[in-house]
Amino acid sequence: MGLVGLEVVLWRAVAVYRFVALGYAAVLMVNNYHSYTRPWLGWTVLAVMAVWSIVATYTYGRADLRGWPLLIADLLVTMGCLIASHWVVTEASLRRGSATLPMVWVAAVVAAWSFSGGRWRGVIAALFISGADLWLRGSVTMATVNATVLLLLTGFILGYVVSLALDAEEQLQRATKLEAATKERERLARGIHDSVLQVLAIISKRGAELGGEAAELGRLAGEQEVTLRALVSVAPPPTASGQADLRERLRPFASAQVQIASPATVVPLPAEVADELAAAVNSALDNVRVHGGPQTRAWVLLEDEGDSVTVTIRDNGPGFPNGRLAQAAQEGRLGVAQSIVGRLRDIGGSASVTSHDGTEVELRVPR
Incomplete structure (x- = not known):
C-alpha cells in the first residue's frame, strides 16, 4: 500500500467515525428529545450533522480540497452544532454533565485536523471544541476536565501516530525505488562486464603488445575501460x-x-x-x-x-x-x-x- 493509499485509508476511517458517532447522537436524540426545551431545534441540528457528514466525507476524500477553508468550515460547523445545545438541553442538565447534541461526533474534526497537519494542529482544534464545551457548562467540572483531556489526547496522539506512519511509508517507498534501481544497474553492469569491458581489456592488452599506433589505441581503450567500469560499478546503498x-x-x-x-x-x-x-x-x-x-x-x-x-x-x-x-x-x-x-x-x-x-x-x- 503506497503513501497515497495510506492517506485514503486514514480519511475513510474519519468518515466511518463520523457516521458511527452520528448514529449514536441519533439514538440519544430519540431517548431524550421529550426532555429538551426545543426538540425541533435538536432534530434540525441532527439533520445538519448528517448533511455535513456527507459533505465532509466527499471533500476530505479529495486531496485538492483538504485545505484551510475545509478545515475551518468543519470546525465552525462542529462548534455550531455543539453550541446549539444551549437552546435545546436545559441549563441544569448541562451543568450536571448531561450529553450535548453532537456528543462524540465533535471528535471527528479533531481527528481531521490531526491527520491534515500533525499533532499540534489537532491540539488546536481540541482547544476550540473544549472552549465551546466549557462555555456551555458554565463552570469547570469533572465532566469538562475529562472531555478536554480526552480531546487533547486524541488530537496529539492521532497526529503523532499518523506522522510516524506517513514518514515510515515514505521511507519504504524510497527504499523500494532504490532497491529496484540498484538491481537494474547490477543487471546492466553484468551485461557490460561480459561484453564491452572484456573487449576493451583485450584491445588494451593487445595494443600494448603490438606497439606503435596500436599501443596508442590500446592506451585509449584502457582509459575507456576504467571510465566505463567506474560508471557501471554499484556503490553500496546508504545505511538505515x-x-x-x-x-x-x-x-x-x-x-x-x-x-x-x-x-x-x-x-x-x-x-x-x-x-x-x-x-x-x-x-x-x-x-x-x-x-x-x-x-x-x-x-x-x-x-x-x-x-x-x-x-x-x-x-x-x-x-x-x-x-x-x-x-x-x-x-x-x-x-x-x-x-x-x-x-x-x-x-x-x-x-x-x-x-x-x-x-x-x-x-x-x-x-
Missing part, C-alpha cells in the same frame, strides 16, 4: 541512518594512472554529501586526464580527521600559471568553479586549487 562509506564512493576511480589511499576503517558521511564529494573528485580527475596528457599520474588521498573529511588530489602534470582559473571564469569556462568549488560550497565544504610542480586540489567537508 542515511550514511555512506566515502571510501566505496572513491574506489571506482582507481586505475593505472590514479592511485587512491584511504583509511582502513569506514569513512561515514551522509549519502548526499558523499555523492557530491565523489563527483567533485571525478571532475578533478577529468581535468587531469584532459590537461595532463596520457603520461600524467594522479594520487588521491582520503583523510578522516574526526570533525571533518579531506580529499586531496595531486598530479604530476604541467600545472597552470597563476591567475589562470580566474581568467577562465571570466571567459565563461566554469568547469572548476562549478563542478568542484561550487559543489563543495553547496554541501557546506570548501575547495582549494593550487599549482606547483603539478596541480593539487584539496576538498574539505566538515561533519
Whole structure:
C-alpha cells in the first residue's frame, strides 16, 4: 500500500467515525428529545450533522480540497452544532454533565485536523471544541476536565501516530525505488562486464603488445575501460541512518594512472554529501586526464580527521600559471568553479586549487 493509499485509508476511517458517532447522537436524540426545551431545534441540528457528514466525507476524500477553508468550515460547523445545545438541553442538565447534541461526533474534526497537519494542529482544534464545551457548562467540572483531556489526547496522539506512519511509508517507498534501481544497474553492469569491458581489456592488452599506433589505441581503450567500469560499478546503498562509506564512493576511480589511499576503517558521511564529494573528485580527475596528457599520474588521498573529511588530489602534470582559473571564469569556462568549488560550497565544504610542480586540489567537508 503506497503513501497515497495510506492517506485514503486514514480519511475513510474519519468518515466511518463520523457516521458511527452520528448514529449514536441519533439514538440519544430519540431517548431524550421529550426532555429538551426545543426538540425541533435538536432534530434540525441532527439533520445538519448528517448533511455535513456527507459533505465532509466527499471533500476530505479529495486531496485538492483538504485545505484551510475545509478545515475551518468543519470546525465552525462542529462548534455550531455543539453550541446549539444551549437552546435545546436545559441549563441544569448541562451543568450536571448531561450529553450535548453532537456528543462524540465533535471528535471527528479533531481527528481531521490531526491527520491534515500533525499533532499540534489537532491540539488546536481540541482547544476550540473544549472552549465551546466549557462555555456551555458554565463552570469547570469533572465532566469538562475529562472531555478536554480526552480531546487533547486524541488530537496529539492521532497526529503523532499518523506522522510516524506517513514518514515510515515514505521511507519504504524510497527504499523500494532504490532497491529496484540498484538491481537494474547490477543487471546492466553484468551485461557490460561480459561484453564491452572484456573487449576493451583485450584491445588494451593487445595494443600494448603490438606497439606503435596500436599501443596508442590500446592506451585509449584502457582509459575507456576504467571510465566505463567506474560508471557501471554499484556503490553500496546508504545505511538505515542515511550514511555512506566515502571510501566505496572513491574506489571506482582507481586505475593505472590514479592511485587512491584511504583509511582502513569506514569513512561515514551522509549519502548526499558523499555523492557530491565523489563527483567533485571525478571532475578533478577529468581535468587531469584532459590537461595532463596520457603520461600524467594522479594520487588521491582520503583523510578522516574526526570533525571533518579531506580529499586531496595531486598530479604530476604541467600545472597552470597563476591567475589562470580566474581568467577562465571570466571567459565563461566554469568547469572548476562549478563542478568542484561550487559543489563543495553547496554541501557546506570548501575547495582549494593550487599549482606547483603539478596541480593539487584539496576538498574539505566538515561533519
